[in-house]
Amino acid sequence: MNIEQHITTATIAAVKHLYDQEIPENQVSLQDTRAEFEGQITIVVFPVVRFSKKSPEVTATELGEYLVAHIEEITAFNVVKGFLNLTVADSYWLNLFNQKLLSPDFGAVPANGKKVMVEYSSPNTNKPLHLGHVRNNLLGYSVAELLKASGHEVYKVNLVNDRGIHICKSMLAWQKWGNGETPESSLLKGDHLVGKYYVIFDKEYKKEIEALKAEGQTEEDAKKNAPLIKEAQKMLLDWENGDEAVMSLWKTMNGWVYDGFAVTYKTMGVDFDKYYYESNTYLLGKGTVEEGLEKGVFFKKPDGSVWIDLTADGLDQKLVLRADGTSVYITQDLGTAQMKHDDFQMDDSLYVVGNEQDYHFKVLFLILEKLGKTWAKGLHHLSYGMVDLPSGKMKSREGTVVDADDLMAEMVETAKQKTEALGKVNDFSEEEKENLYQNIGLGALKYFLLKVEPKKRLLFDPAESIDFQGNTGPFIQYTHARIKSLLGKAGYDPVKGGAKNIVLTGTEREMIMLLAKYPAELIAAAKVYSPASLANYLYEVAKLFNKFYHEVPPIVKEEDEELKHHRLNISAVTAGILKSGMRILGITVPERM
Structure with missing residues (x-):
């Protein structure tokens, strides 16, 4: 029994002996003694006053006298208003130091049998990692290590966003303006090379938008009608249909990015036990939607789209499947959450994602609970704020985000x-x-x-x-x-x-x-x-x-x-x-x- 437990037990006994009252353990409040007062451990006496029916100072004095008489390690006390400061003998601290702190396994917390997954990083394969990713990776890695050190069995996972229109933009720009450039020929890390073409796409796309606006189109129409975006959309459709040439280019350019990420992760000192890829998970969740329709958790609108009504929970109505049967982001997340749980059977699952996604995760977790997923109570969003830099303190590769x-x-x-x-x-x-x-x-x-x-x-x-x-x-x-x-x-x-x-x-x-x-x-x-x-x-x-x-x-x-x-x-x-x-x-x- 450590000294705090000893003092707590003795205080309960003191209240019984002095005032013939039973004080609950959670009302015995201990804290470190403030530096300006003598002693090491302080009892906050105010919760005891209702049992003693005496002033805080008298109650503290009576408790102090009892504890000095009954605990060998307590050598003296002093009272400051409603605070009882206790002096603990040097022999106790030396004994604690010699027996506990000098032990080779001091600091090792025994296993508690709980399994926890920490998902972090979650990059897109169209650009390098940036300052925001740095906070995400460091936070995810350190929380995982902290959980491990405190007795949990921990799985670190990374869900890579490796598909979608943003990936096609880099691919299309490389096709048009790359002239066969590779990481080796350019002496660029693969993720930087692919990111370069994402930026090129954006610049050329903006030129096309301005040209169409000059012809009289609205900005909204120009964004839709620009030839580049239409080509990128066709490339995405070709990818979804398994077009051989598109798939080959996609694998090649993603391979460059993964090689680049690996170098960054190694420098940063973070690692993962398993990678999940959105290209393998984006079709997941449709079965979950069917399950929700059968249970009456979701409802269909006349156009065939599927929704959930969360207004009674203080949220809004949420689309979970489009009218054409295609997934939205939350559809995929529902399926991926189920897959991760099936893979690892963890007690808790932690999503390390920026605070701009706070609402998304509220909705996701609530839907899973309404679907009767018992493990949904163990889902947590570790929300974090943005990182700013003092103006002009550090250059960025493209003048917008810091690489x-x-x-x-x-x-x-x-x-x-x-x-x-x-x-x-x-x-x-x-x-x-x-x-x-x-x-x-x-x-x-x-x-x-x-x-x-x-x-x-x-x-x-x-x-x-x-x-x-x-x-x-x-x-x-x-x-x-x-x-x-x-x-x-x-x-x-x-x-x-x-x-x-x-x-x-x-x-x-x-x-x-x-x-x-x-x-x-x-x-x-x-x-x-x-x-x-x-x-x-x-x-x-x-x-x-x-x-x-x-x-x-x-x-x-x-x-x-x-x-x-x-x-x-x-x-x-x-x-x-x-x-x-x-x-x-x-x-x-x-x-x-």
């Missing part, structure tokens, strides 16, 4: 410039330098995007993110490297075990308390799908360690061997938590910087 490869390359270059300016890598080999710049640049990018709650829109400033002070990835990376350097200089031997006969400083006690929270932090962050919660915990750990490091005399020179080893133990546990936590965020912490 993910360009962004990552610029982050690495900025890390190189800032690190070299500090002059601390002069003894590194060229390979060590390149690895370091990669780790710092991408670590800065990932941490900056992940430390903000997913739902919030965020402004990403590349220069601000690569700072060796403050709440940044490089600050945490540097703290880890500093600890590894300290342990190396001291010849640290973890086998020696824990110290027993020492007096803790206030900051050492704080360190033990904060480090001990790591497993609970993992579980709490996973529960709300928030890497931000873990990121900010790791920052607090790094910040407190630096305070501890500067407050105590130089650890390497400490003459008291037991005290020296204890402080090295604290340093080693801190480094282990920083490394483990940052790995969950997809960030590598260097051994030296």
Whole structure:
């Protein structure tokens, strides 16, 4: 039983003994004692007052006297209005540190038997990944790793949008203006090459629209009548009919894109257990619609289109099948949701998709529930906000969106410039330098995007993110490297075990308390799908360690061997938590910087 549970149980007993009342466990409220007061654990007394029928101060004093008398580890108390601050003996914190935190499996959360799918990335194969995809991928990957670290069995999947009119636009432009260009002949990544032709299509299409408008057509008519869009629509129809030449070009150009994506994913450090492709799933869902019609969940309009009426649920009427029998987007999503569940039989399924799709997922999940899919209760939309850049801070390939490869390359270059300016890598080999710049640049990018709650829109400033002070990835990376350097200089031997006969400083006690929270932090962050919660915990750990490091005399020179080893133990546990936590965020912490 940990000290919080012990205090909770004893408080329930105290209320029974002192006031002959039964207080529910959920009304015993504990929190960390504020820094300006003596103590480590505080009981919020106000919920107890209705049982004691006395003032908060008197109630707190009576509870404090009882707890000091009945809990060996509680050595003193003080009362501040309705707050009872308890002082816990150093022997308890040392025992906790030696028995739990020094254990090789500290931080490992046992398996809970729950299976979770996390779907993220979901790119289109007509262009490279961009800044929005970066947040999506980093968020999806880190949430999956967080769930895994908190005891879940996790499946990472990627639903690739590899068909449709947008894909045909790139294909058609390449046919017309490509002159047989390939990634090899152009020295371009495949996704960049295909994206180039998507942009070319758009430019030529706009020219045709302007020409038709000059002839007197409205903009709406011109958009429909432009020869290019008609050709693209015919190509899509040919694709759906399995035209050999169109299918061959489609496979070739998608292959280029997949090769390009693979490089980007590898640089970004994300991976997937399974890919789903829209070309295999876009016809799914029609059976689900038939099922819904039979159950009376859907209804047909006179033109033959199929709908669901969600007005009673505060939403609107939603089309699920067109009059001509073709699918709409939600039709496919209904079928794909069923297929994913059939494939994996997971308890929960998480869709990592931007907040512009909030309404779509409300409708999707509600329809599945109305169809009687018992697993629909386990579907969740991890909605996230857009990422903005300060104006002029970073170029974009086409002047509209920031390319993910360009962004990552610029982050690495900025890390190189800032690190070299500090002059601390002069003894590194060229390979060590390149690895370091990669780790710092991408670590800065990932941490900056992940430390903000997913739902919030965020402004990403590349220069601000690569700072060796403050709440940044490089600050945490540097703290880890500093600890590894300290342990190396001291010849640290973890086998020696824990110290027993020492007096803790206030900051050492704080360190033990904060480090001990790591497993609970993992579980709490996973529960709300928030890497931000873990990121900010790791920052607090790094910040407190630096305070501890500067407050105590130089650890390497400490003459008291037991005290020296204890402080090295604290340093080693801190480094282990920083490394483990940052790995969950997809960030590598260097051994030296």
